[in-house]
Amino acid sequence: MSVKETYYIGEQSLTFPKDVYLISSASVVGKKEGEGPLRDLFDMICEDDKFGEDTWEMAESTLQKEALSLAMGKADVKPEDIRYLFAGDLLGQNIATSFGLMDYEIPLFGLYGACSTAGESLSLAAMCVGAGYARMAAALTSSHFASAEKQFRFPLEYANQRPVSATWTVTGSGAFLLSSKKGKARITGVTTGKIVDMGIKDSMNMGAAMAPAAADLIAQNLEDFNRTPSDYDKIITGDLGYVGQEILINLLQKKKIDITSVHEDCGILIYDKEKQGTGSGGSGCGCSAVTLSAHYLPKLEDGTLKRILFVPTGALLSTVSFNEGQNVPGIAHGVVIEYVGKEA
């Protein structure tokens, strides 16, 4: 271990005393995601969006359970090898997580960062492994279209119409195992987000609510690490969608930062907008998690990508805050992930 005293960089970023590796990951998705552009990359596609359960919430719990089981299986890891779970979902009181992960009997830190939770969980798990607090920790998030519609909008049975700016909550869960043992890719730093409120009131336009937080986070990451956008092969936001992407690029251009050549958004990648009728794109904490696991990590493992900035974005609202006329503030959490290479 290094003898440095502190590991913080700039205003909002960190490196770690010990190396932190992503040694395994898994993605489990629903039928619609399994019909989208990334269909050949997911580890498991379930034809039944209830995953054999009686309720949408238990279906989401099963998503998390399966994702973690698959990630453990790939790395030949048992639950007792994992010292901490950092996990969350979108539902009130994190019930998908509580009921999904209970059986593993692993110490749990429950998290809530809306759709940014994939970034929050990876950040804290990396901080934990990087400090020597655990040989292995897991980061895990999920979302489910039906449980989210019931929670935030209307039960599916109401057959409500949706504006084009609305995103489509991804049914999916991504699980990641982090370890100090050398693995597929290395997490070299994190940038932790502040809440940013630009006065957006429309819960059907979450891309607009989250874009300012993503812009702040990306600008701060570049400043803290003294980098330019071209120092990243990709800067990947979680679920801004088409509407949010345009706002993000414009906001950063005002700060003289041009990310157009390296920016991608998991919410745009996961569905075929024209064929699948998914509005502005995918959303939910499962969206960025399954896309990182299925699409980006293999490219980081084989060296197609050398360094990415992964920035899941969250809209901080509940039906209560929305009905009481509150704004929809945003938050984003950034994780720098790099190619490990073949060096000894």
Added chain:
Amino acid sequence: MSVKETYYIGEQSLTFPKDVYLISSASVVGKKEGEGPLRDLFDMICEDDKFGEDTWEMAESTLQKEALSLAMGKADVKPEDIRYLFAGDLLGQNIATSFGLMDYEIPLFGLYGACSTAGESLSLAAMCVGAGYARMAAALTSSHFASAEKQFRFPLEYANQRPVSATWTVTGSGAFLLSSKKGKARITGVTTGKIVDMGIKDSMNMGAAMAPAAADLIAQNLEDFNRTPSDYDKIITGDLGYVGQEILINLLQKKKIDITSVHEDCGILIYDKEKQGTGSGGSGCGCSAVTLSAHYLPKLEDGTLKRILFVPTGALLSTVSFNEGQNVPGIAHGVVIEYVGKEA
């Protein structure tokens, strides 16, 4: 900094590479708590449970904002001195936290551990400071009787009756500043809880739901640190209340652990059961937080207490999980806090 490689102990516990101190704390409570046995110890008692706001949720946000402001004021700290906030509340999607802490513009890790969140937030903030990730971090939680009744049971206007096993959600917020700089008391270790489900179905008897998790956590802490109950001046649970305390003591006696002489429960301490009609006791993540700040920390500062194990306890349910017939599992997070003394 030590050159040790790892800091985990036993199955579920940790120590830290660097010393971690509690340098300041504050407690803000509502009218009822201000009429209870601890009335002379709180930093602020508000006669208006709406704290000047239009809604119960915004009132709870104001509680958090005021508690952090007071804790900062006592230590002459500015928001920019605090690198991370670890914070949470009981409401769906953590809205009390999001809207309460937004204005401080401090990087935020949103947490959900039900009423155990006071322990979860102190654990993660201590891990963060102890690793050299921050010079200062804040841990913050809140609950509010009226927003919790609306969220979990019935709006107050319905005037529902309550069974005697029901606890009374504390209106209050506790804020803690943790630093590597020497201060009032030292956090020397944490024990992180697993979810424990003993099949309790009654959301009006949360003490019974949480007691098994508390028993597991306390037994594990003693084993991990190779201690007996008498190595602690107090073992303090969060909000088991009278019903949960009896179950906890019985469960530990079955494991040949007798905590009767050192056990106290914040939910029992905070109200006068006979005069205040508070059923089994206080609950909510504000309950343990304000009691630690107002009642226990001064005793740790002056040496009346030399070492305590602080164990906030949470019941993992939502109205959705409850209505769908799920059990109410529990979780607990333990924090070891010690007297600093006068040594150089």
